[in-house]
Amino acid sequence: MSGPRYHRTRAQDQRLLAFECQSCGYVSFPDERRTCKRCGDAPATFEEVRLAERGEVETFVVQEYLPDDIEVPQPLAIVDLPQADGEGESARVYGLLTETELDELSVGTEVEARFRELFDDGERPINSFKFAVPREVKR
């Protein structure tokens, strides 16, 4: 029994652990796949890598119509996060934005990963990463 997804992907969700294909260098996040999405190597050999907590917005959408208990507008971005050691390729990561005004956000904006409550399982908070413009921008 593998348990719920938030348990299986704890290392990715809480430590930004990603998987680098040893054939082509593609970095998969959050899934560790049997087949490399880019080069098709199967079964692929993936090595664990840590992602940096700062990256760049590649694109984003702004969600305006959501259930009442979700604050809107709620931006959702695709962010390229480099590897923490500066080596290899970046990973492409989906993430919600938090504490970021729409006029602070554009393609190419530098954002930092912020450990936040993503959703809850009953009363229990499930924490993972969102993105925000760096706090120093707010000064």
Place this chain on the structure above:
Amino acid sequence: MVVVDGIGGYVPLYRIDRDDVAAQHGGRGRGESAVPARDENHVTMASEATTTALERSATAAEDVAAVFTASITDPFAEHGIAAQLAYRLGTSTDVRTGDFQGSARAAADALVTAGEYVRATDQPAVVAAVDVMPVESGGDDEATMGAGAGALVLRPDRDDPMATVDAVGQATTGFLERHREHGESATAGDARFERRHGVAPAASTAFDRAETDADLEYGVASAPGFRLARTALESIDAERVSTFNEVGYAGTATLVLDLCHAIESVDAGSTIGAVAYGQGGADAVVVTVGDGATDPDGLTVAAQLEAKEYVPYVKHLEYRERYDYQGVPNA
């Protein structure tokens, strides 16, 4: 010897202007208080502070031997903060963890215990304190209840540490006036009585027992109100360093947050006396700031006090409450 290898304070981005609270119920307000974002909780805020502390330290997460956390507002009876924080940081699974609660002295208990753990094992330990103070609309202390976190990395030695822990002392008097049920605002009792018979004797005794020859130049005090904190420092002739006017009372986290702020703000060689007053007594810690605290990496507490956004009154209430659902489906 125990040195402070890394420090990190965390102040939420959002603030409520105390005048906006006064406008709802009458009276006047001065200063502001920190309000957590809707998606912040005790583990995420402790993570923010501890990540900064570890990044500034010479200690790798996998070498941390103990993680001790303190909170007086953790909403869970069974859940814990320390183990969740340890996993997030990437410590080894044989890390010792401990959650300190039940008194506003909890952060001092965690800090002193961590220091003793470092002495006993010669291994590094992390201390983190975090609180989100509950408020009641129209309550006496609504305007001054804040939120925040602070973290310290302690180890046996290091060249150019951020600070050294010189002495600790405690006074467990058993005195109890202010008290609070889970999730409720506090029953404060008689403030004058508490200052005279609770704070003053406990804090002065704790400082007396923290035996040091050093001249305490700066003082940090954790107590649930400006005047209570001022009373806690009356027995030492020191300049007070405080985030109270910008953050409010952040529960037991105030001790570590303000200590981080002080270490970041004063010159190397300065000596700081920190006191935590809470249910049952007071604890004092004396630290001397080292060269390693000069121009630290990352956002200082002072920078976070400047980087802020104000929220309206209704958000100040709403953001402190648990909510049912946010963001993405429960996959």
